Amino acid sequence: xxxxxxxxxxxxxxVITAHSAPKNVILLIGDGMGEAExxxxxxYEFDGxxxxxxxxxxxxxxxxxxxxxxxDPSKLAFIGDxxxxxxxxxxxxxxxxRRVSTTAKFGVPIxxxxxxxxxxxxxxxxxxTAEITDATPASFGAHSNNRYCLKAGDRACNGDTPIFEQYFxxxxxxxxxxxxxxxxxxxxxxxxxxxxxxxxYTLIQTTNDLSQGILSxxxxxxxxxxxxxxxxxxxxxxxxxxKYAEKMAIDDNNMAIFPPARNCEANPKYxxxxxxxxxxxxxxxxxxxxxxxxxxGFFLMIEGASIDKSSHDADPCGVIGELLSxxxxxxxxxEYAKNNENTIVIVTADHGxxxxxxxxxxxxxxxxxxxxxxxxxxxxxxxxxxxxxxYYGGNxxxxxxxxxDLTDQISPGGLEDQPHTGINVPVYAYGLDDDNKLxxxxxxxxxxxxxxKHLFD
Amino acid sequence: MYxxxxxxxSLFISGLTFASAAPKNIILLIGDGMGEAExxxxxxYxxxxxxxxxxxxxxxxxxxxxxxxxxxxxSKIEFAGSSGSGGTTISTGYRTSxxxxxxxxxxxxxxxxxxxxxxxRGFKTGLVTTANIADATPATFAAHSQNRYCYVQGLSAxxxxxxxxxxxxxxxxxxxxxxxxxxxxxxxxxAGGGTIREKAIAHxxxxxxxxxxxxxxxxxxxxxxxxxxxxxxxxxxxxxGRGADFIKVDDYLRANRKVIFPEPAACELNPEHKGMPKLExxxxxxxxxxxxxxxGFFLMIEGASIDKQSHEANACGTIGEMLAFDRTxxxxxxxxxKNGDTAVIVTADHGxxxxxxxRPASFGRGVIREQIxxxxxxxxxxxxxxxxxHxxxxxxxDQSHSxxxxxxxxxxxxxxxxLxxxxxxxxxxxxxxNFLFN
Numbered sequence: 014x015x016x017x018x019x020x021x022x023x024x025x026x027x028v029i030t031a032h033s034a035p036k037n038v039i040l041l042i043g044d045g046m047g048e049a050e051x052x053x054x055x056x057y058e059f060d061g062x063x064x065x066x067x068x069x070x071x072x073x074x075x076x077x078x079x080x081x082x083x084x085d086p087s088k089l090a091f092i093g094d095x096x097x098x099x100x101x102x103x104x105x106x107x108x109x110x111r112r113v114s115t116t117a118k119f120g121v122p123i124x125x126x127x128x129x130x131x132x133x134x135x136x137x138x139x140x141x142t143a144e145i146t147d148a149t150p151a152s153f154g155a156h157s158n159n160r161y162c163l164k165a166g167d168r169a170c171n172g173d174t175p176i177f178e179q180y181f182x183x184x185x186x187x188x189x190x191x192x193x194x195x196x197x198x199x200x201x202x203x204x205x206x207x208x209x210x211x212x213x214y215t216l217i218q219t220t221n222d223l224s225q226g227i228l229s230x231x232x233x234x235x236x237x238x239x240x241x242x243x244x245x246x247x248x249x250x251x252x253x254x255x256k257y258a259e260k261m262a263i264d265d266n267n268m269a270i271f272p273p274a275r276n277c278e279a280n281p282k283y284x285x286x287x288x289x290x291x292x293x294x295x296x297x298x299x300x301x302x303x304x305x306x307x308x309x310g311f312f313l314m315i316e317g318a319s320i321d322k323s324s325h326d327a328d329p330c331g332v333i334g335e336l337l338s339x340x341x342x343x344x345x346x347x348e349y350a351k352n353n354e355n356t357i358v359i360v361t362a363d364h365g366x367x368x369x370x371x372x373x374x375x376x377x378x379x380x381x382x383x384x385x386x387x388x389x390x391x392x393x394x395x396x397x398x399x400x401x402x403x404y405y406g407g408n409x410x411x412x413x414x415x416x417x418d419l420t421d422q423i424s425p426g427g428l429e430d431q432p433h434t435g436i437n438v439p440v441y442a443y444g445l446d447d448d449n450k451l452x453x454x455x456x457x458x459x460x461x462x463x464x465x466k467h468l469f470d
Numbered sequence: 471m472y473x474x475x476x477x478x479x480s481l482f483i484s485g486l487t488f489a490s491a492a493p494k495n496i497i498l499l500i501g502d503g504m505g506e507a508e509x510x511x512x513x514x515y516x517x518x519x520x521x522x523x524x525x526x527x528x529x530x531x532x533x534x535x536x537x538x539x540x541x542x543x544x545s546k547i548e549f550a551g552s553s554g555s556g557g558t559t560i561s562t563g564y565r566t567s568x569x570x571x572x573x574x575x576x577x578x579x580x581x582x583x584x585x586x587x588x589x590x591r592g593f594k595t596g597l598v599t600t601a602n603i604a605d606a607t608p609a610t611f612a613a614h615s616q617n618r619y620c621y622v623q624g625l626s627a628x629x630x631x632x633x634x635x636x637x638x639x640x641x642x643x644x645x646x647x648x649x650x651x652x653x654x655x656x657x658x659x660x661a662g663g664g665t666i667r668e669k670a671i672a673h674x675x676x677x678x679x680x681x682x683x684x685x686x687x688x689x690x691x692x693x694x695x696x697x698x699x700x701x702x703x704x705x706x707x708x709x710x711g712r713g714a715d716f717i718k719v720d721d722y723l724r725a726n727r728k729v730i731f732p733e734p735a736a737c738e739l740n741p742e743h744k745g746m747p748k749l750e751x752x753x754x755x756x757x758x759x760x761x762x763x764x765x766g767f768f769l770m771i772e773g774a775s776i777d778k779q780s781h782e783a784n785a786c787g788t789i790g791e792m793l794a795f796d797r798t799x800x801x802x803x804x805x806x807x808k809n810g811d812t813a814v815i816v817t818a819d820h821g822x823x824x825x826x827x828x829r830p831a832s833f834g835r836g837v838i839r840e841q842i843x844x845x846x847x848x849x850x851x852x853x854x855x856x857x858x859x860h861x862x863x864x865x866x867x868d869q870s871h872s873x874x875x876x877x878x879x880x881x882x883x884x885x886x887x888x889l890x891x892x893x894x895x896x897x898x899x900x901x902x903x904n905f906l907f908n
Contacts, residue, residue: 047506048505048506048533048874048875049507049821049872049874051875052535052549052873052874052875053873055535056537056547056549056873060547061535061537061547061549062535063535063892063893063894065892067892068891068892069891069892070891070892071887071890071891072890072891073531073532073533073890073891073892074531075506075531075877077510077513077519077520077521077526079514079519088854088855088856089514089518089519089851089853089855090829090832090855091510091514091519091826091855091857092826092827092828092832110832367825367827369823369825369862369863369870369872369873369874370549370550370872370873370874371550371823371863371870371871371872371873372548372550372870372871373540373548373549373550384864384865384866385864385865385866385867386864387843387844387862387863387864387865388843388844388862388863395547397547398546399546399547399548399549400546401549401873402550404862404863404870405862406825406843406844406860406861406862406863407825407827407842407843407844407860407862408840408841408842408843409840409841409843410840410841432825432827432828432860433827433828434507434825434826434827435510435511435514435825435826435827435857436506436507436510436825436826437506437509437510439533452529452530452531452890453526453527453528453529453530453531454521454523454525454526454527454528454531455521456520456521
């Protein structure tokens, strides 16, 4: 019934407004947002009620994720990273981990939906809570054999053009994210900061700047570049006293000593930073204003980056805070789509994460001896006063237990990282019509085609 | 809210127009502990990452929120569910606590199950499982007890609350077809003074204990088929019969012990499964037997050992059971396509601990033991790809369930959109009830 109603409405809209309304795609990527991470946030905030905004989205499918081995692209890797997953979403083609929109092994650039959109006259925006050059945004704005080739002189470049330099060639309209630390970096004879301005971008760096007037209202060619944090954005939330999940303590009888359950806290380092929603809203406003003079429309990618970064650190409160922030941003995007015909919203993840939510210590069947809790855990007190055991069993070393700089960024499985997991990720959509759907089980590679069909057909 | 309105509205409409004459059937398939992680593991192993599972072709798909109440304080939620509580939620629409079978977590009062109501209204009923027949999931449809382990008389679990043994409740319930494991129950005494076998025969059941006898039975026979001592042996085992295990280290005495990874290898057939009826065979027999032109039937089919193998960190066990379950889903959907008026609902009671993680080559140089704290297994998939599985929730006995949404797939519902998107596990019951009785 609902389906019928929707398709009738969209059919009528097509008949009435044929070809006049711009077509827009808003793609929201929750980095590392598997069902486990969503469940953790839902349980914390809503005590298992279906209270997330994405819970109200009825078009929901499940995407099969995998990557290729770089040494032999005929072989599969069953877990991807943000580079391989971002590449699949941006291009529809699989590649190896660490590669940003280039083919596995051979490194041939693969055209991205954002590039195609720009070339065909659409506006393009990129928003993330990571450094703006991180793997997910880079998959839409650059081609690199190594995601860590950010700027000239980076060890990872090995002949690749740095991601920053490629961004300047895209002519994309909006880049909003973190990474102020790169602004003084070298670019040609000057700095990256100078290059941002030389390429026609208005550079903004504060929450106050972000809330100023929409540039594109008066200047349809205005370009906006926002860098709001030194590195990746600080996460909105943190665990009690800033602690990640930890190894449990044991008593003289080798029995686990569970600490009292605690609420998550606001992360003081996040204070003053713009929210993902605020950035996304500014980007939407700019792109929407451009649509007044551009009947093509826009492509906007919005990433909730630190859902994954929190999982890597075994920081469940980080996961929860970032996921809730992402969910609010999804709601805003869908509101926009409801008020602007021919706008589709697709919400998905690049890969799954390590988070688990396991049995409470008082679960009847278990004797809580130390071997029964081999990984890292955190006892959380949910908003509704229930106790929840967030668990990370994929690695027992965290940055907090091993503060030495041992991370080898060349490998996805750094010494301190919880792993990604090879699992389907959810896909939610709003605004798709019956002949261009994403439901049931799909391959992650299919999402590109749905977006391309909407924009370009 | 909208969904609620639709339900009320359709109840109202069907109340006005009355039931049609055609029989209505529900085939409910429960993959025990079948979270996205367990499905992804089987899909990766068998189909090389393609969407090759039968469930992957089912377009009406949703995601189900699972939770249970705390045993000690039923006003509190536990976010990782279990089979007793998950089964109860599906069979009755109510949540309860760990180990409870279709009873309240607060006072042990009984919740009426969909199977009981179906039977009262003249529907035929069936239970098929690869577990012992009295295990938690089947029990939640045709029994009520406060301790799921009270299978037959003499077990200490029965003393805790004075429950009536589940097998006796099943026989008194007169479920038309019951197929699973647990022939060890047959010689045990029952309240009437005889044995379980005698009680079954007295209730008109044909008792069978091997596959050949089952396959020779005429469809429609009231059957109590128990094919193994306890749970049925699973279809697959790991390479050399081994599950996931600790990673060996090069030198226990060194502080930064480097791990020595095992070689990847393929899953193997479990020799102990030989001669067992397959889940597909049991399910086909049940479908043929329950088919009728009167009211219809309610059949619950459980792939029980997806979960049991996860508890034991046996990745290949989980894969083999998952694939058998998936083939059975196809049989059910084929039945529904052929016969009409049949809804197929496929879901899980709760999530499991399985995680597909990095292959050894994906770790940085010099992996140390603390980076892989749990049990690890390297598999070579059917297509020759390497798959690494990790169970990190327990290094001693049982792996934990995980508190994660579980998938739901449906076929043949009048209002499939009621079970798409994100739903509460409690909603499944109402949809089944509405389909069958309205």
